[in-house]
Structure formats: structure tokens, C-alpha cells
Amino acid sequence: MTVVEAARRSEVRSVVVDWFEGAARDLPWRAPDRTPWGVLVSEVMLQQTPVVRVEPAWRAWQEQWPTPADLAQAPTADVLRAWGRLGYPRRALRLQECARAVVERHDGVVPRTEAELRALPGVGEYTAAAVLAFAYGRRSVVVDTNVRRVLARAIGGVALPAPSYTAAERALATALAPEDDAAAARWAAASMELGALVCTAKAPRCGACPVAELCAWRRAGSPPDAHAGKRRTQAWAGTDRQVRGRVMAQLRQADEPTHPAVLAGLWADRAQLDRAVAGLVEDGLAEQDDAGRLHLPR
DNA sequence: AACGCGGGGAG
């Protein structure tokens, strides 16, 4: 890398962190009274669910189960109902398993090392790094979909990152993370926030971007996405996921176990419905009694 | 590396 490029990267970090000082959203999991467990809960909820929908759910959740011990003891049915429509309910299941693991392995205290965090259910590379940075102020390399996009544009000079996370992106992000703990944590939060608020996927607000003058993508003339066409959009209508969603919605609202006849009314394709129900049972999201009635796990 | 997994709001 040239001296000029190194200086540009350093300048990008600097302007983004400065911008963040005045632009950071006032989110409850950033408040001074937040707990490491609250941060972990927020990160799991934010895996594929937008901030605006997570915020009210997170507040209610923290009120009901403020500590890992609280969640560990809760009836799973209550947990799945509180998860509501956040999507991907397996995350709720893993979050409760995670709470139990924190209680059993770590005396109810969210661990402070990457290896211990990664060993928890539902905690992957991103979430472990996020907890280290945002709960404990430790240096870590936090790369989510926002950061990937910011780096792809500002440093890489392309419209969007590759469809899947690459080793080269991880290396770049690692090289970019400041050495100092607090500085690295600030950079992590700031780069994510820029991607969420300004450097957005579809219609980036370059006019309001602190990086605009330095942005490699802008300097290259804002070329279009080279991966366009290779990106597969997830089908939804008619998929097993849609059927699972319908069944889970029924189980959440039901006070009593759901009869097979009621289930049958949820989806016309019987074979697909049976497959979806079997999948939910397999995943631990539902249980079937002797009469074939379906209910949430206790 | 590729796939399955919810749901809703914005464009």
C-alpha cells in the first residue's frame, strides 16, 4: 500500500468517528445503564431484524428478563411469544440456550473473551466481536453488513461487497481496526452507523456523507454493482419458511394446543404443511402431544 | 462455499 493510500484510510476512520459523535442514534442498548447481557440480547435480535422493529421488543424483553438467570428459568413458550414477529424464531431458542450456558459456565456473567463468547449458542463471529466492543469496550473486528458496504465503497471502490463475506474483507477490516481498545470500539460503532444511516444499500446519501470526498467508489465515478445478477433474492411466497411462519403465528396466539384440523386450515398443500410442522418439532420450536395437537415448548 | 431460516417497511 502506498503512503498516500495509508493516509487516506486513516483519514476515513477519523472523519467517520468524528461524524459519529454528532450523528449516533440514541438507542437503549447504548445507554449508560445498559448491561453486557442487554447488549448481547440486542445483538441477537438485530441479526437480520431492523433496528426500528427490535427497539420495542428489546425494551419489553429487558423488563421481563433483565438477567441471563431470568431468561434461563422462563418457560420457552413465553420466550417465543415475547419474540413475536421478529423473525427467525430459532434465534429466540438459541438466546435462551445462551442464557442457560452463561449461567452454567460463567456464573451468570457474559464472558469477556472471543473464544468463550463464540462457544455460546447463537453467537457467531459478528456477535462475539460486537459484545466485546459494545459491552466491554474491547478491541475487536466488528464486521456486519453495514461495515462491509462502507469498506467496499470507501476503501474498495466498488458499489457493493461480494455476495458472501470473504477472507480479503476480514483482512482489510482487521488492518483498519485501531489498536487502542476504546478507539477500536468507537470505530466499530461509527462505521456501522454510517452504513445504517448514510452509506445505505440502495440509495446512499452521499450528499450527507463525511467520507464523500475520500470515498474510493465516488472517486471512481460510482460504477454500478459488478455482482448484480449473481445476487439471489430469497423467495418467500409458497416457501417452507412461509408455512413455518404461519404455524408459529398460530401457536403463539393459541391458549390451548392446536388441533390438526386447525393446522390443516393454515396451508392447502398438506405435504408441505406436514414437512413444515416436522421441521418445527425437529428444531424444538413446537411439540406434538399424543392426539397430534401442536403447542409451543414449555 | 452454499443453503435454510421470518417478517415487514421502503422504494
Added chain:
DNA sequence: CTCCCAGCGTT
């Protein structure tokens, strides 16, 4: 209508 969202675990 299509696209996208603070990803993870499994194959």
C-alpha cells in the same frame, strides 16, 4: 412488485 435488514448453524 423487489430488495434489504447489527447473521448463525449446518451441510
